[in-house]
Amino acid sequence: MSTLFLRLKSLSQKTTGAPTKEDVIRRVMAHNLREIAAEIGVAADGRIDPARIRNNIVLRGADTSAGVLACVSELMQDVSVSCWRCNTVQALEFVIGLPAGADVPEKAYFADAVTWIEQYFAVPVVSAVIHLDEEAPHCHIVILPIRDGRLCGDAVKGNRRKIAEMQAAFYDSVARKYGLSKPEPAVKLTSADTVAILGQVAEALTACGLPPERVEILLSAHRKNPL
Numbered sequence: 001m002s003t004l005f006l007r008l009k010s011l012s013q014k015t016t017g018a019p020t021k022e023d024v025i026r027r028v029m030a031h032n033l034r035e036i037a038a039e040i041g042v043a044a045d046g047r048i049d050p051a052r053i054r055n056n057i058v059l060r061g062a063d064t065s066a067g068v069l070a071c072v073s074e075l076m077q078d079v080s081v082s083c084w085r086c087n088t089v090q091a092l093e094f095v096i097g098l099p100a101g102a103d104v105p106e107k108a109y110f111a112d113a114v115t116w117i118e119q120y121f122a123v124p125v126v127s128a129v130i131h132l133d134e135e136a137p138h139c140h141i142v143i144l145p146i147r148d149g150r151l152c153g154d155a156v157k158g159n160r161r162k163i164a165e166m167q168a169a170f171y172d173s174v175a176r177k178y179g180l181s182k183p184e185p186a187v188k189l190t191s192a193d194t195v196a197i198l199g200q201v202a203e204a205l206t207a208c209g210l211p212p213e214r215v216e217i218l219l220s221a222h223r224k225n226p227l
Contacts (some may be wrong), residue, residue: 004175005097013086032140044047054055061127089153097138104178110139143177197226
């Protein structure tokens, strides 16, 4: 059985690395709509297959970043923002995915996901794009967190508890109908567990003949989540 994958990300200058607040949505949509030539089939380890880009599907919004930006500008025309900061949340992006080869009607599932998100959050969906040009199909859904004439990204997103409640509601309303299973809850390790696991891995790598400096490089990439 395939497992539900749903990730929620705040879009701000800080999270996207955009040089200005005007570039936040532009940068995200240029990626989602495959307008960045450097991402497409250039790097040897690139994940995007240029021959399959034409299979991508725009479910909501314009098919160019300029078109999406025009929509956002119109929606933001009379919206109050107390103070723009680098961490001001301009939009929220959902990434909903399916495992490669999953026996799920992709377009129908993602379309239902977009409709559910729009109704659950009661804010505008400015873009929804299905990517079929990578190993696993997934959908990027961008919403504008406007309520009562104010931009309130943090409030719309909520804290961890609210995000967990949202994920559970999405599973019950959408994912379960398509035969997807709930993801396993994350395992929380104690400091002692972390030290023990990294110690075991270090012993195994050393036994393979790796010098200490290379063992340390490999371990450093996994200290936050040694599992």
